[in-house]
Structures are given as structure tokens and as C-alpha cells.
Amino acid sequence: MSLLEVITKASADLKSQSSESNFPIILNSDPILLNLMPQINQDNKGALVRRVNGWKVSKTDTKVIDSDQQFLKKLQRQMKNPSKFGKTELMVTLKSFLETNCQNLGISHPLATSDEGRTRNLIEKLEFSIGREVKCAITEACIMLEIWDLLETLIVSRLVQYPSSTHLVSSLIENNKSDLLCLCIEHISDLQASDILCILKYFLNPTKAAYTSLEIVRKEWESQSLIAISKANLEKKREEKLGLACEAAILLMIAHDEFSDSELCLHYILASPNIDEVILSSCVSKLNGEEIMRFVKYMKKWLNKYDRFPEASPCPIASSELGLTLCQWVPKLKDILKCLNLVVDEHFLSLVLHTEFHDELVSLKGIVESLSGEARLCCSIAHVIKKLKSKDEGMN
Structure with a gap:
């Protein structure tokens, strides 16, 4: 099989798979690697490379993964019924999910004056434990419900990623959210060229x-x-x-x-x-x-x-x-x-x-x-200074 065929087959297999990963978060590698042991048997005693066993995800990571997947399924189910899904329902569901992750990870709850402030603080603190699919779902929910303050927190915390960012940019332009578009440029590293073009055109000709x-x-x-x-x-x-x-x-x-x-x-x-x-x-x-x-x-x-x-x-x-x-x-x-x-x-x-x-x-x-003339002058002066320094060092 040629290299092109291998790449094409891998791409087709990837598209056919579910978008939800078995390991949606970055796993803690220390307990996993320490438990790995090489397999020793008669067949591989002289082999340079041996298989290992003992692969096991820690209980803490397992709890966080289960929490991510349960929250994702619940949120996707709520979003399918927009008539009964509003800002209150999203904030309650999101707060419960974040507090569960706090308990699983043994992290103290940050203090805040309001429930919304508490939720934003929790997002900033637990960013590393939120899976990619969950990030996309929360972003989509905020866009759908037009919860701009929570969306700002997601952008600043770098929780917004492609492909959610593409839908996000078009929604922000449609709703004339110039300040959030600036935050997108600041904090979203994978903006597509089409998104940047839309933002550029919008800034050059704002409504x-x-x-x-x-x-x-x-x-x-x-x-x-x-x-x-x-x-x-x-x-x-x-x-x-x-x-x-x-x-x-x-x-x-x-x-x-x-x-x-x-x-x-x-x-x-x-x-x-x-x-x-x-x-x-x-x-x-x-x-x-x-x-x-x-x-x-x-x-x-x-x-x-x-x-x-x-x-x-x-x-x-x-x-x-x-x-x-x-x-x-x-x-x-x-x-x-x-x-x-x-x-x-x-x-x-x-x-x-x-x-x-x-x-x-x-x-x-x-x-x-005028600027070119100044640049040439600065280069000449810099050259003279360099020469004087070299002569001074030579004399010393």
C-alpha cells in the first residue's frame, strides 16, 4: 500500500469514528507510566523491543472522564429542545459539572459574590480538565443563548477551539460584538483564514x-x-x-x-x-x-x-x-x-x-x-559604535 493510500485510509477511518474520544482530557502520565512493566516470556527474551502491560488510567482521571461524558450527553440533549433550554438551565448544569470536577480533583471551590462569578472562576480554574467536545458544546450553547459574558470567559480561558471558532466569529459579527472579536484574535490561535477575512472586512466597514x-x-x-x-x-x-x-x-x-x-x-x-x-x-x-x-x-x-x-x-x-x-x-x-x-x-x-x-x-x-533615511542613519551610527567597541576591546 502506498503512502498516499495509507493517509487516505486513515483519514476515512477518522471521519467514520465518533467525535467523542475515550480520553477527552490530558491524562496524568506519572501513575500510568510507573505501572507499565515489560512482558517477559520465552519468545521475546532476546528482543530489543518488548511489549508492556499494566496500562491503567488512574481513578481520578477516570472520574473526570466520566463526568465530562455525562455532562456532554446531558448538554447535547438539552440543546435539542431549545424551547425548554435557557440561560438558567445552562448555568445550573454547567455549575454542577464544574463542582463535580472540583470534588474529583480535590480542588477547593473558588469564592465569588454571585453564581455567575463563581461559574466563571471555576472555568478558569478547571480549564485543563474540560475535554475538547465539552468545550465545543459549551461554546455552541453560549452562542445559541447569546450569553456573551460567559462566552468572554471561555475565549479568555482559551476554551474555544476550531471548529467552534468559525461559528463563533460569524455569530459575533452578526451580533456586532467588536470587543469579543478582538478577544478572539488575542486568545484563539487556530482561527481560519476565512474567519480573519470576515473580521478584517467587519473592522474596515463596521455597522x-x-x-x-x-x-x-x-x-x-x-x-x-x-x-x-x-x-x-x-x-x-x-x-x-x-x-x-x-x-x-x-x-x-x-x-x-x-x-x-x-x-x-x-x-x-x-x-x-x-x-x-x-x-x-x-x-x-x-x-x-x-x-x-x-x-x-x-x-x-x-x-x-x-x-x-x-x-x-x-x-x-x-x-x-x-x-x-x-x-x-x-x-x-x-x-x-x-x-x-x-x-x-x-x-x-x-x-x-x-x-x-x-x-x-x-x-x-x-x-x-523619511523613515528610510532615518533607518540608514541609525545603521551608520550603529556600525560606528560597533567599530569603536571592537577597537576599544582590542586595546584592552
Whole structure:
């Protein structure tokens, strides 16, 4: 049998199997491996490889697996009868399942002021014990019932995975949940190219109904910008050397000022480490003329910012040390240039033949030349410093 036939057969067998795994969670390997013993008999005494026996899943893992499967069957049964299934029923069922897992694993129940807060805390604490099928079912239930606060917890806890994420993205766009779409880009690593394209198009042309959720995104950027400025001022009052807080304040300031609410959402797409050049190129190629113009104007704002504030530089460490998580989601200059290059490559004829693009391209050329000049100067200075350092080391 050829390799292609083996792969085709394996793929067909996989599709024919039930989606529910016998081991839906990550098993604790220590007790399993310690109990494995090699089989010794007359036939394999001289063999280099021997079979082992003693495979046994621990009682704790077995209880968690049984709990997962029972909850999954119950939830799927409830979802088939939507007329009798609402938010209350979901929260009661989910809370009972999570508390059972707490007992099985010997984990103390987290305290919270409300049942909903308690459920969210339990989800965050027990993420490792929730099987893939269960995660998908909970996500589908939240989408069906439009329980956005619980859905936010699932996204942030990284419980949403493909294929649930595809249905999730389309539902969030339909319900104008811009803030949750930003969280999807942040926390869902397996978003498909089609999902990213839909999100990009939505951010480039948001509906009027999206105003409320876009305002939530802006307030988050405003809040972290003010926190960074406050920390930088504190450094100044103490007459300390201006360091990380000042860098973060400059970075968040240029990322927030003069950008519209929907453009703040575009930051996440360009800064995402999960969206590579191939995916971005595919998405950019499918934009229409109006979307291209808006995207080019957005990138022009960024180039102007980096030209006016050359001291602005990435400071991802501010996320962990100062709690300014948005510093990770500010596009770097190389991200902007890479994306602009993709737009020109994919839509060169449109950009050349349509006069409305000419003014934008001419102004972009001036900004890029200015940035290139600064880059060449910085490279020259860096080269001189390197030479001086090498000579100094040689003299010593």
C-alpha cells in the first residue's frame, strides 16, 4: 500500500469514528507510566523491543472522564429542545459539572459574590480538565443563548477551539460584538483564514449598530494609556530614570490618539503573532476598492506616527511587569510595512489605475523615504559604535 493510500485510509477511518474520544482530557502520565512493566516470556527474551502491560488510567482521571461524558450527553440533549433550554438551565448544569470536577480533583471551590462569578472562576480554574467536545458544546450553547459574558470567559480561558471558532466569529459579527472579536484574535490561535477575512472586512466597514461594542474597545485603550502616563509621571516625580513606564506611555499614546474606534480593532490583526504573511496576503487579496482605501489610510496614519515619534519602540515586557497588556497589541513598524507591501502586491493595478489612490500613494512615498533615511542613519551610527567597541576591546 502506498503512502498516499495509507493517509487516505486513515483519514476515512477518522471521519467514520465518533467525535467523542475515550480520553477527552490530558491524562496524568506519572501513575500510568510507573505501572507499565515489560512482558517477559520465552519468545521475546532476546528482543530489543518488548511489549508492556499494566496500562491503567488512574481513578481520578477516570472520574473526570466520566463526568465530562455525562455532562456532554446531558448538554447535547438539552440543546435539542431549545424551547425548554435557557440561560438558567445552562448555568445550573454547567455549575454542577464544574463542582463535580472540583470534588474529583480535590480542588477547593473558588469564592465569588454571585453564581455567575463563581461559574466563571471555576472555568478558569478547571480549564485543563474540560475535554475538547465539552468545550465545543459549551461554546455552541453560549452562542445559541447569546450569553456573551460567559462566552468572554471561555475565549479568555482559551476554551474555544476550531471548529467552534468559525461559528463563533460569524455569530459575533452578526451580533456586532467588536470587543469579543478582538478577544478572539488575542486568545484563539487556530482561527481560519476565512474567519480573519470576515473580521478584517467587519473592522474596515463596521455597522452603526457596532458603536456600543467599539466604545468598549476604545475605553480599554484609553484606560491603559492613562495608567501608563500615571506610572511615567510617578517616575518623573521621584526623579528616577525614565524607563519602561515612559516607553509604554509613548507607545500606547501613538496607538490610541487619532485612530477611530474601528481602527483600534485593526491593531490586533496586524500585531497578532498567529496571523502570518500567507494568511494576511490571502485576506488582503479579497478586499474591495473601498476597503483597500480605508486600509491604506489606516496604515498611512501609522507611518506618520512612527515618523513623528521615532522614540516609540516595542516594549512587550510592560505587559508582565506593569500589567499593560495592550503593549503586546501595538503593531510594529515592520508589521505596517509588511502589510502595506502585501496591499501593493495584491492590488497594484487598482492602485495605479484609480486616481483616488494616487494622492495617498504619493504622500506614503514621502513618509517611507523619511523613515528610510532615518533607518540608514541609525545603521551608520550603529556600525560606528560597533567599530569603536571592537577597537576599544582590542586595546584592552
